Amino acid sequence: MTTLTRLAAWQSLQQHHEQIADAQMKDMFGADPDRFNKFSLSAAGIFLDYSKNRIDESTIPLLLGLARERGLQESIAAMFQGDAINSTEGRSVLHTALRNRSERPVMVEGSDVMPEVRSVLARMRSFSDSVRESTWRGCNGDAITDIVNIGIGGSDLGPLMVTEALDRYSHPRLKMHFVSNVDGSHIVSTLDKLEAETTLFIIASKTFTTQETLANAHTARQWFVDQTGKADGIPKHFVALSTNRSEVEAFGIDAANMFEFWDWVGGRYSLWSAIGLSIALAVGMDRFEELLSGAHAMDEHFMTAPMEANMPVILALLTVWYNNFFGANSHLIAPYDQYLHRFPAYLQQLTMESNGKSVTRDGEAVDYATGPIVWGEPGTNGQHAYFQLVHQGTHLIPADFIVPLESLNPVGDHHAMLLANCFAQTEALMRGKTAEELAIEMKQQGASDAEIARLRGHKTFAGNRPTNTLVLGTVDAASLGALIALYEHKVFAESVVWGINAFDQWGVELGKQLAKTIYAEIGAAQHLTQHSTGHDASTNGLINMAIKRRTLVS
Numbered sequence: 001m002t003t004l005t006r007l008a009a010w011q012s013l014q015q016h017h018e019q020i021a022d023a024q025m026k027d028m029f030g031a032d033p034d035r036f037n038k039f040s041l042s043a044a045g046i047f048l049d050y051s052k053n054r055i056d057e058s059t060i061p062l063l064l065g066l067a068r069e070r071g072l073q074e075s076i077a078a079m080f081q082g083d084a085i086n087s088t089e090g091r092s093v094l095h096t097a098l099r100n101r102s103e104r105p106v107m108v109e110g111s112d113v114m115p116e117v118r119s120v121l122a123r124m125r126s127f128s129d130s131v132r133e134s135t136w137r138g139c140n141g142d143a144i145t146d147i148v149n150i151g152i153g154g155s156d157l158g159p160l161m162v163t164e165a166l167d168r169y170s171h172p173r174l175k176m177h178f179v180s181n182v183d184g185s186h187i188v189s190t191l192d193k194l195e196a197e198t199t200l201f202i203i204a205s206k207t208f209t210t211q212e213t214l215a216n217a218h219t220a221r222q223w224f225v226d227q228t229g230k231a232d233g234i235p236k237h238f239v240a241l242s243t244n245r246s247e248v249e250a251f252g253i254d255a256a257n258m259f260e261f262w263d264w265v266g267g268r269y270s271l272w273s274a275i276g277l278s279i280a281l282a283v284g285m286d287r288f289e290e291l292l293s294g295a296h297a298m299d300e301h302f303m304t305a306p307m308e309a310n311m312p313v314i315l316a317l318l319t320v321w322y323n324n325f326f327g328a329n330s331h332l333i334a335p336y337d338q339y340l341h342r343f344p345a346y347l348q349q350l351t352m353e354s355n356g357k358s359v360t361r362d363g364e365a366v367d368y369a370t371g372p373i374v375w376g377e378p379g380t381n382g383q384h385a386y387f388q389l390v391h392q393g394t395h396l397i398p399a400d401f402i403v404p405l406e407s408l409n410p411v412g413d414h415h416a417m418l419l420a421n422c423f424a425q426t427e428a429l430m431r432g433k434t435a436e437e438l439a440i441e442m443k444q445q446g447a448s449d450a451e452i453a454r455l456r457g458h459k460t461f462a463g464n465r466p467t468n469t470l471v472l473g474t475v476d477a478a479s480l481g482a483l484i485a486l487y488e489h490k491v492f493a494e495s496v497v498w499g500i501n502a503f504d505q506w507g508v509e510l511g512k513q514l515a516k517t518i519y520a521e522i523g524a525a526q527h528l529t530q531h532s533t534g535h536d537a538s539t540n541g542l543i544n545m546a547i548k549r550r551t552l553v554s
């Protein structure tokens, strides 16, 4: 048994779970008219209703007891003050410094990083202004019309999600494109739409060694030279965002065109850094700074709010509650806003790369569940796709509903319908429908007793399915910044309870290593007639199919 499962707080939660497991939320609402007020809170412009959870007044205090025993408050302080909490890589974790809008210094190894942070922000402002105002011109003297961000993982998902979310505010001339996949179809289909003379490429890679990004960057550079015949035009059309100056220069991008960040910024936490340049280009640096300010407001809340009124902490503890005591192993994210359509995909990397771990910080195997599977799609679309399983399937799936009170595109009754659907889903998931309610409803519609009996099992809903509702005023840069920071901190707080390192990602390495070996077998023309025997039968068989096909088409 690990330390976590031996804790008194853990054992108390197990007992509490046994007591509460069969309690119905709808009865709790019936018994307590003040439940909504008791289990809701606001922070940084976000309202959280967590009253539709399987909790009573003793649940959160018990969960907070667990958080205290795990030293959550101390871990939060350690992160903000720059301790090397990413222990396997020996690094500080300071994405919060990138959006530190206060005058407080942030120290890493004895020096304040804030002057460097502000200097890169100033360079981002001057560059993005010049492109937006057309003073930055391409090799033929034309204004830039298209911007292609080439990156993957954190160097793609964050900027892509945010530029989509803030599309309403984007520059009318500049069209944003994101290329991530090493599948040639991604870069080719993107380049097909572009004029080289008016396109700016942003090569975004923390390490500048990522295979997919470098392959796409080389293809883009070759295309640019082929289209324009001007290799000397590259400085006007290629910029890099990276921590690795020497690799950027080796690729052929001048250091003057490189926007720097630092190894204390994790890839999936990097949209606040130079990696956000595509965001600044799309919506302007003022809005990018509003995004930072929104996140900073949530940072201040996370750092200073008491644990029982701390939104990221409450959300994290609810995830622990369902994950570890109810055995729920997935978590649904349902944004009721079309602009947030990439938010679940972004959260998949944030949460699953961070908390998809099976050993503690000390390398001991865990004997409890860690990060759940995160998935989702925007509502109302999801209602016509996966919601059936959430309502009547055999899995318990806690869900976060995210909705703005005000639409950026008010038209007809659309927004009232959107809100109604969002609130109705959480009500239906909580209340369900009993056999008695069904019988009354069907009788009123003229159904016979036999018909009612035949359909009873199919048309009743167990209910008691937990949801959080996160309400924004509207989707703007500040509220989006706060929302993203909320989930970043939630994920960190969960990792502290589970005793795992949320900031490394060794699990992605093995596949990368093996891909290099297989690429050497199927990638180079001189190997095409060889026959692979060095793997298991399945992998050999697949490699040999590829070699055969590639031999035929070469």
Ligand code: F6P
Binding pocket: 152, 153, 154, 155, 204, 205, 206, 207, 208, 209, 210, 213, 267, 268, 353, 505, 508
């Ligand atoms: O392979 C995983 C990963 O390391 C992510 O953590 C990261 O966001 C992504 O690859 C891209 O890395 P880079 O920015 O160094 O190209």
